[in-house]
Amino acid sequence: MNESSIQKTESEMILPGIQQGVTMATEDHTNRNADNLQVNGSTGLEVRNVHAWFNKHHALADVSLHFPQNTVTGLIGPSGCGKSTFLRLLNRMHEFIPKAAMAGEVLFNGEDIYSPEVDPTEIRKRIGMVFQKPNPFPSMTIAENVLAGPKLAKVKVENKDELLEDCLTRAGLWKEVKDRLKASGSSLSGGQQQRLCIARALALNPEALLLDEPCSALDPGSTLRVEETIVQLSQTMTIVIVTHNMQQAARVSDYCAFFLSDGGPGQLVEADLTTNIFSNPGDQRTADYVQGRFG
Amino acid sequence: MESTDLKQREIVIRRGLADRIFRRAMATGAILSLSLLALIASFLLFRGFEVFRDFGFSFITSAKWDSGSADGVTPASFGIAAMLVGSVVTAIIAITVALPFAICVALFLEYYAPSFIRKPLTAVLDLVAAIPSVIYGIWGYTILNNLAAGWAKSLNSWFDWIWFFKVPAPIFTRSPFIAGLLLALMILPITTSVAREVYSQAPRDQIDAAYGLGGTKWGAIRSVVMPFGRSGLVGGAMLGLGRALGETVAVYLVLNLVFKINLQILASAGGNVASLIATRFSEATPYELKGLMAAGLVLFLVTLAVNATATLIVNRARNTA
Incomplete structure (x- = not known):
């Protein structure tokens, strides 16, 4: 386990973006600090005392966390x-599960996304989501898949070709698919499909x-390609x-939040800097989990 | 390769008595129902063979149906072209009208209706399927006939520049259009239930993807659910089509049987193969009876083909789900 913490410490020193040969937006990265995770009402995504239920089952209790930009x-x-x-609570996908309920607040740039005036489709447009199983729309081509978001969310696109290339490039897929944009989205390999789904999310x-x-x-x-993509995207x-x-968490994340249910x-x-979670966690249960003693 | 030295072992399965009895019973049932189907086909072929031999291909292509005079001066002449065309025309009208309704009802039940509406509505739809067709026929004859004649008249006055909305005489009752409407009502339950089944299997993760991209419910339905259900829906429509092709009593009661190929759907003339058989059966001469058997065989084969295609399409849609 020490191995991955060392690995992360290295990538701390050589910032992942620089490994990719890209200049980093510096502010948050140089200023990495566990205090950033405290609820502070600043910009970005923040949850306050959030609970979740499925029917009578209390699935999540009293979580407060700030996600630094x-x-x-x-x-x-x-x-x-x-x-x-x-x-799923963070972009209002939670409510699609039958009998799901929640309590607390999810603030996005200071605005409670669960307040009645908020249009949930607007929130999902601004907070994108990529799912566990690659799920491109099988009835659409690669290009149509990428542009599905603006179409579904009724966002006007000035230059579709430019957006298409931009999204696929940022998702690290452009070179592989640029000659077959009209092929079906499901003709790609699993990893390519997942990067297509990332490109689709980026189009909005x-x-x-x-x-x-x-x-x-x-x-x-x-997995490696997707991780590279994630690190690149985190600049913006x-x-x-x-x-x-755990290795993935160590490789890609700046901060880590450890969740546990004791029944x-x-x-x-x-929640802490990823380096701390892996090398010097504050709670014994975290140490046990990241070292593979349970879970 | 030294496979010559290797002896392949035979795998023997010893089955218990109960298992053997059960297998026999199942196999008997399956073979019995299949052989019944084959028997019906061969009975129809056997009884109708003479007519096929006498008239050949013109049995399908001629529209004339004449049992001939008893003294043999006027020879009998049998052709079911008008009835076949009538069957297809009424069935197509039925499916054209029923399909949009079926799609709406299925989508509503599956994605919009709260469960306290969904359950009773589904039950009512199943009940509609259980109404005997003679009841539909009587209702069609007494009520729909006059009601729909008015609609037919309006259709004719607005669209008579389209040839199939023209009429030779301003009589609008007892037309293929009205028979088609009645059939539409009769096939609505089966078409809806197939549509509902395929729509309910639309993959949840793709629907989530549509929502995750800021799509509305209608957006998710249009981009995921409907493309997913398309082939299954075609199958459901064809199952309905098969049913509409074979329908007898209702069509017999609302449609004027005329032995002339009629594509003007609002005109008061038409018929289908099944209602031809029902109409002529009781007073047919022995030779005409053979003609009706032959017509029955043609209908049997057409509906069998339509149903088989439908089942194939529905199964394929189910398997790719």
């Missing part, structure tokens, strides 16, 4: 601890991106990623 926050914890539930130019175990169905090579947007893979509702045990 232009960083990657990893949500880790064993299955059933409420990570995915928490993630979201301010934040939520990823729910985006690599769990992918082979190691594709806030990213929250649920992952079961009752899932709770946030602690």
Whole structure:
């Protein structure tokens, strides 16, 4: 386990974006500090005392967390601890599950996204989501898949070809598909499909991106490509990623939040800089989990 | 390769008595129903063979149906072209009218209706399927006939520049249009239930993807659910078509049987194969009876083909889900 913490410490020193040969937006990265995770009402995404229920089942209890802008926050914890539930709360996908309920506040740039005046489709446009299983629309071509978002959300696009190339490039897929944009989205490999789904989410130019175990169905090579994509994207947007893979959390995230359920509702045990979570966690249960003693 | 030295072992499964009895019973049932189907086909072929031999291909292409005079001065002449065309025309009208309704009802039940509406409405739809067709026929004859004649008249006055909305005489009752409307009502339950089944299997993760991109419910339905259900829906429509092709009593009661190929759907003339058989059966000469058997065989084969295609399409849609 020390291995991955060392690995992360290295990528701390050589910033991941610089490895890619890109100049970084510096502010948040140089200023990485566990205090950033405290609820402070500043811009970006923030949750306050959030609970979630499915029918009578209390799935998540009293979570408060701030996601610093232009960083990657990893949500880790064993299955059933409420990570995915928490993630879906952040862009109002939670309410699509029958009998789902919530309490608390989710603030996006200071605005409560669950207040009645807010149009949830508008929120989902600004906070994109990538799911566990690659889910391109099978009835659409690669190009149509990327442009599906603006079409669904009724956003006018000035230059479709430019947007298409831009999104696919940022998702790291352009070179592989530029000659077959008219092929079906489901003709791609699993890893390519997932990057297509990322490109599709980017087409709406979201301010934040939520990823729910985006690599769990992918082979190691594709996983690496998706991780590179995530690190690149974090220069311009806030990213929250649920992952079961500790190495992945160590590789891509700046901050980590550890969730755990002790039979009752899932709770946030602690949130800290990823380096601290892996090398010097504040809670014994976190140490046990990241070192593979349970979960 | 030294496979010559290797002896492949035979895998023997010893079955218990109960298992053997059960297998026999199942196999008997399956074979019995299949052989019944084959028996019906061969009975119709056997009884109608003479007519096929006498008239050949003109049995399908001629519209003339004449049982001939008893003294043999006027020879009998049998052709079911008018009835076949009538069957197809009424069935197509039925499916054209029923399909949009079926899609709306299925989408409403599956994606919009709260469960306290969904359950009773589904039950009512199943009940509609259980109404005997003679009841539809009587209702069609007494009520729909006059009601729809008014609609037919309006259609004719607005659209008579389209050839199939023209009429030879201003009589609008007992037309293929009205028979088609009645059939539409009769096939609505089966078409809706197939549509509902395919729509309900639309993959949740793709619907989530549509929502996740800021799509509305209608957006998700249009970009995911409807493309997903398209082939299954075609199958459902064809199942309805098969039913409409074979319908007898209702068509017999609302449609004027005329032995002339009629594509003017508002005109008071038409018929279908099934109602031809029902009309002529009781007073047919022995030779005409053979003609009716032959007509029955043609209808049997057409509906069998339509239903088989439909089942194939529905199954394929189910498997790709």
